[in-house]
Amino acid sequence: MEILIDAFQYGFFIRAFVVGLALAVVYALLGNFVVLREEIVIGHTIANVVFLGVALSLLFSWNQSWVMVASAILGVFFILYLKKNSRFSQNSVLEMTAQIAIATGIVVLAQLTGYRNITGFLFGNILAISNSDVWLTSAVFLFNMVVLFLIRRPLTQLVINRDLAIAAGNKVERINFIFLVLLALTVAAGIKIIGVVLLGAFLVIPANTAKNLAKSFRQMVGFSVGISLLAVIIGLFFSYLFDTPSGAMIVLILGVILVLTNLFRKII
Amino acid sequence: MKPLIEIHNVSLRFGDYNVLRNISLDIMPHEMISLIGLNGSGKTTLLKLMLGVFEPDSGEILRHVRQVGYVPQKFEFDRTIPFSVSEILRVYNRVSDKEVEKKLKEVSAEMLIKKTIGDLSGGEMQRVLIANALLSRPDLLLLDEPTSGLDMAGEKDFYCMIEDIHKKYKIAIVMVSHDVYMVFNHAQKILCVDHGLVCHGHPEEVKKHKEFERLFGPHLIPFKHHLSHGDTD
Numbered sequence: 001m002e003i004l005i006d007a008f009q010y011g012f013f014i015r016a017f018v019v020g021l022a023l024a025v026v027y028a029l030l031g032n033f034v035v036l037r038e039e040i041v042i043g044h045t046i047a048n049v050v051f052l053g054v055a056l057s058l059l060f061s062w063n064q065s066w067v068m069v070a071s072a073i074l075g076v077f078f079i080l081y082l083k084k085n086s087r088f089s090q091n092s093v094l095e096m097t098a099q100i101a102i103a104t105g106i107v108v109l110a111q112l113t114g115y116r117n118i119t120g121f122l123f124g125n126i127l128a129i130s131n132s133d134v135w136l137t138s139a140v141f142l143f144n145m146v147v148l149f150l151i152r153r154p155l156t157q158l159v160i161n162r163d164l165a166i167a168a169g170n171k172v173e174r175i176n177f178i179f180l181v182l183l184a185l186t187v188a189a190g191i192k193i194i195g196v197v198l199l200g201a202f203l204v205i206p207a208n209t210a211k212n213l214a215k216s217f218r219q220m221v222g223f224s225v226g227i228s229l230l231a232v233i234i235g236l237f238f239s240y241l242f243d244t245p246s247g248a249m250i251v252l253i254l255g256v257i258l259v260l261t262n263l264f265r266k267i268i
Numbered sequence: 269m270k271p272l273i274e275i276h277n278v279s280l281r282f283g284d285y286n287v288l289r290n291i292s293l294d295i296m297p298h299e300m301i302s303l304i305g306l307n308g309s310g311k312t313t314l315l316k317l318m319l320g321v322f323e324p325d326s327g328e329i330l331r332h333v334r335q336v337g338y339v340p341q342k343f344e345f346d347r348t349i350p351f352s353v354s355e356i357l358r359v360y361n362r363v364s365d366k367e368v369e370k371k372l373k374e375v376s377a378e379m380l381i382k383k384t385i386g387d388l389s390g391g392e393m394q395r396v397l398i399a400n401a402l403l404s405r406p407d408l409l410l411l412d413e414p415t416s417g418l419d420m421a422g423e424k425d426f427y428c429m430i431e432d433i434h435k436k437y438k439i440a441i442v443m444v445s446h447d448v449y450m451v452f453n454h455a456q457k458i459l460c461v462d463h464g465l466v467c468h469g470h471p472e473e474v475k476k477h478k479e480f481e482r483l484f485g486p487h488l489i490p491f492k493h494h495l496s497h498g499d500t501d
Contacts, residue, residue, distance in 0.1 A: 038346055156359050160345060163321050167338035168360055168404065214350045215384075 007240045015134050016126035016193060016246065020232040022141040023190050023202075028228035029148055030183055031207035032221050036159040039090065042079075044200030045098040046187040049075030051196040052101045054121055055108035065136050068191055072184035075101065080177070102196075124195035124247025126239055133192055140189040144182050155179055156217075195247035202247070205254040206231070209261055227257055270332055271296050272408050272440055273318050278327035280313060287313045289464045290327070295408065295442060300434050302455035303444045306483060309462045311444045312341065315412050318442065333408045337401030341412040341444075343393055347386035353396050354381050361403040371399040375429060391422050402433065409433070411443040415450070423447065427454045448484055 007013045034042060053071025057064045075097065082093045109116065120128045148155075154175045157165040165172050187199060194202045210223035235250030242249075271294035280288045288310045295301065295318065305311045316322050317329060319338055351359075357368045372378045377395040380388065388396065394414050401409055411430070415423040427450050434441050445451045451458060451471075458474040460467045460483065467477040474480050 036346065036349060153359065160351070160356065160359065161340065161343060163316070163319065163340050164338060164360060164400070166321050167319055167336050167401075167410075169335075211349060215352075217349065217351050217355050220350055 003241065004237055007237065012127050012129060013236070013240055015129040015131065016236055018134055019129050019137045019189075019193055020236050020246075020250075021229065022137050023186070023193065024228040024232040025225055026141055026144045026186050027190065027203050028206045028210075028224040029221065030144070030179075030186055031203045031205075031228075032210075032217075032224055033155060033159050033179065034183070034203055035207040035211065036156075039094065040204050041091065041094045041098065041200060042183065043187055043203035045079065045094040045101075046072050046075050046184055047191065047196045047199040048098040048101040048105070049078070050188055050191050051121065052105035052108065054118075054191070055105040058116060059108055059111055065132055068188040069136075069185060072188040073181060076177075076180040076184045080180070119245065120195070121191060122195050122197050123245035124193050124198065124239075124250070126193065126236060126246040128192045133189075137189045140185045144186060147178065147182060151175060151178055193246055194250065195245065198247040198251045201251045201254065202228075205251070205258055209254070209258045212258075212265055213261055227254070231257060269297060272331075272333040274330040274332075275317070276328050276330070278317065278324040278329060280317065280322060280324050286463060288317070288324075288461075291465050292327075293459065293465060293468070295440055297407065297440055298434075298438050299440045299442075300431075300454075300456040301440070301442045301459060302451040302457070303442060303459050303461060304446070304448060304451055304484075305461035307446075311461050312412055314461060315410050315442065315444050318408075319410055333406075335404050335406045335408075337404050337406030337409040337439075339394065339397045339401050339409070339411045339414050341414075341416060343385075343397060345385065349385070351385045352381075353377075353383050353385065353388070356385060356396070357400050357403060360400055363403055367403065368399075371403050372396070374402070374433075375399045391418050391426075394418070394426065398429070398433070402437070407439050409439055409441045411441065413444050413446060415445065415447065423450060430454070 008017075034040065050068050050072050053067045054064065056062065056071070057067040079093055079097055082088065082097065083090060086093070088096070109118065119125070154165065154168075154170045157168050157170060158172050158175050162172055165175075190199055190202065206224040206228040207220070209227050210220045214220035214223050231250050231253040235253045236246060238244070238253070239246040239249040273295040275291055275293050278288065278291045279286070291314065303311045303314060313322065317324060319336060320331070353372070354365065354368055357363070357371070369378060369381060372381055375395040375398050377392060377399060380392055380396060385393070398414070415426050418426060430441065430443065431454060452475065455471060458468060458471055459465060460474060460477070460480055462479070462483055466479040466483070467474055
């Protein structure tokens with residue numbers, strides 16, 4: 001217990017804790033809509049585009065935070081453009097975009113001279129969270145919470161059935177775009193702590209675990225937030241204790257919760 | 269009286285495929301219209317043009333309708349998501365639990381209020397979707413093959429329920445249907461679609477139209493059989 005309290009003596013851990021808790025709530029809330037839309041790979045796709053952004057920022061020494069946000073939003077535009085101007089299915093668009101982005105990112109990284117450790121970007125690193133990341137995440141958290149609150153009804157209508165949402169008088173393309181921008185900002189804010197590879201899992205595991213337990217959608221949303229917070233708190237402490245990548249530890253804890261709740265679902 | 273929807277010379281293509289050509293029609297208040305046509309004739313597309321899901325490639329659609337109620341042919345949705353009937357109805361309509369209960373009772377589905385969507389049968393789902401459409405207080409109700417998946421008895425009950433709704437709420441109803449027999453017994457006006465509007469009017473007029481005979485000739489034997497036995501219910 002003492003060692004856990006000790007963790008809060010370190011600025012990097014407090015920053016990671018604050019960022020982690022804020023992201024846990026936003027990822028869980030957005031994850032419910034991602035699961036409803038059956039677009040499980042979308043978080044992974046945007047994360048890969050952000051990886052390309054990170055690679056470019058390293059090559060050209062650009063401001064990393066801004067490049068991550070800009071690349072995530074450009075990724076959304078690319079996905080929407082490809083979907084509108086091709087015959088590809090939504091899942092094909094997402095997977096192809098993800099692979100093209102990661103391939104381009106690797107080619108860009110290969111141009112860098114000298115050793116670059118990118119493990120933190122791939123699997124998350126609590127030591128990498130700076131004060132500017134705390135500000136970026138806080139802004140993303142507040143913006144997401146306000147916008148999600150405002151669009152919660154039309155967004156839910158849209159993800160359940162597009163035609164019924166149109167009948168209800170919604171501008172569905174606008175709602176869809178706003179949702180994707182929220183998702184892009186959230187992914188960009190989560191890259192350092194969760195990592196490119198594991199970010200998709202952090203988005204969809206809480207919502208899917210909650211779906212398994214809930215008897216209503218309201219319950220599903222509540223459970224997903226609770227599960228996500230629990231995984232972040234335990235995951236960050238374990239990451240600190242065992243000196244492991246934070247994203248990997250959080251997703252591992254999410255995996256344990258998923259398996260346990262599935263095993264005990266009938267009893268619960 | 270001003271039409272709820274005016275469709276002027278509307279055409280729509282999907283890629284190289286001409287789905288609808290030069291359609292012009294008005295939907296007037298309180299009308300009960302059936303849209304008939306063979307599979308792939310453009311019935312659902314025309315209904316979705318009225319709804320605003322599609323926009324025409326040429327021509328124009330003027331919507332003077334205050335609120336449209338819509339019942340899709342299929343409710344494509346992940347059935348493992350634990351949405352209760354009450355939750356679905358309250359997501360689409362800002363109403364109280366009491367209003368939800370009252371509307372479900374009107375469509376004989378009050379027992380479904382706490383059920384999850386995944387547990388509903390096709391017929392139950394259709395009733396929930398009708399309740400959903402009515403809760404939005406529409407002046408136009410668009411129904412896309414609402415009886416597909418129902419048996420004969422269920423289909424007859426459904427048409428009677430739609431007639432009751434039409435009388436009670438005095439709203440316009442446009443219903444896509446594949447069942448010519450039911451349509452001729454229940455519709456006040458028929459629109460016969462074959463990528464264009466090939467004939468329309470009162471059922472008695474449409475029945476004699478050569479385009480109707482051309483399209484439905486082989487399918488009319490059971491229909492004529494029903495009529496020759498004086499079964500007009």
